[in-house]
Amino acid sequence: MTTAAVETGLFVLDSASSTVALKHRTMWGLVTVKGTFTSVTGQGEVRPDGTATGTVSLDAASLDTKHAKRDAHLRSDDFFAADQFPAIVFDVLDATRRGDDTVTVQGRLTVRGITRPQTVTATLTQAGPDAVALTTEFTVDRAQFGLAWNQLGMMRGLTTVNATLRFQRASA
Numbered sequence: 745m746t747t748a749a750v751e752t753g754l755f756v757l758d759s760a761s762s763t764v765a766l767k768h769r770t771m772w773g774l775v776t777v778k779g780t781f782t783s784v785t786g787q788g789e790v791r792p793d794g795t796a797t798g799t800v801s802l803d804a805a806s807l808d809t810k811h812a813k814r815d816a817h818l819r820s821d822d823f824f825a826a827d828q829f830p831a832i833v834f835d836v837l838d839a840t841r842r843g844d845d846t847v848t849v850q851g852r853l854t855v856r857g858i859t860r861p862q863t864v865t866a867t868l869t870q871a872g873p874d875a876v877a878l879t880t881e882f883t884v885d886r887a888q889f890g891l892a893w894n895q896l897g898m899m900r901g902l903t904t905v906n907a908t909l910r911f912q913r914a915s916a
Contacts, residue, residue: 755911757786779809855889
């Protein structure tokens with residue numbers, strides 16, 4: 745359990761120590777496709793009351809599922825339309841730490857230029873004067889963001905997002 749207080753200030757995402765991955769069941773639920781975004785950036789601010797705001801941005805074209813043809817299809821207009829919408833953005837409007845190491849994060853997720861409210865629960869895994877780390881898992885209904893391609897009904901259900909995000913105090 746992490747009991748240290750997070751100090752007020754500006755933080756930047758440590759991209760080398762952070763990961764955002766997704767998984768989705770496809771082929772009528774028989775196969776799970778997994779992928780990781782290789783380009784993740786972000787920043788945040790811890791306010792004097794202990795709450796936080798910030799942004800995490802993913803390069804939509806950086807999704808790597810270890811299958812080049814599938815990755816190209818995911819970048820296409822059938823899915824992320826990465827040429828037209830290069831970033832997937834999670835804007836943190838309010839992150840509030842609860843009595844334990846749970847953080848309630850209220851924000852907005854933007855995919856393909858469509859923005860929807862998104863609330864997630866994260867676990868604070870590191871808290872100190874110079875670094876903060878969180879992990880979370882949540883689901884997204886891809887159809888709400890215009891990702892409706894579903895040849896022969898192969899893709900149903902929700903996409904699961906797993907994130908480990910480590911922020912370091914910003915240099916003055």
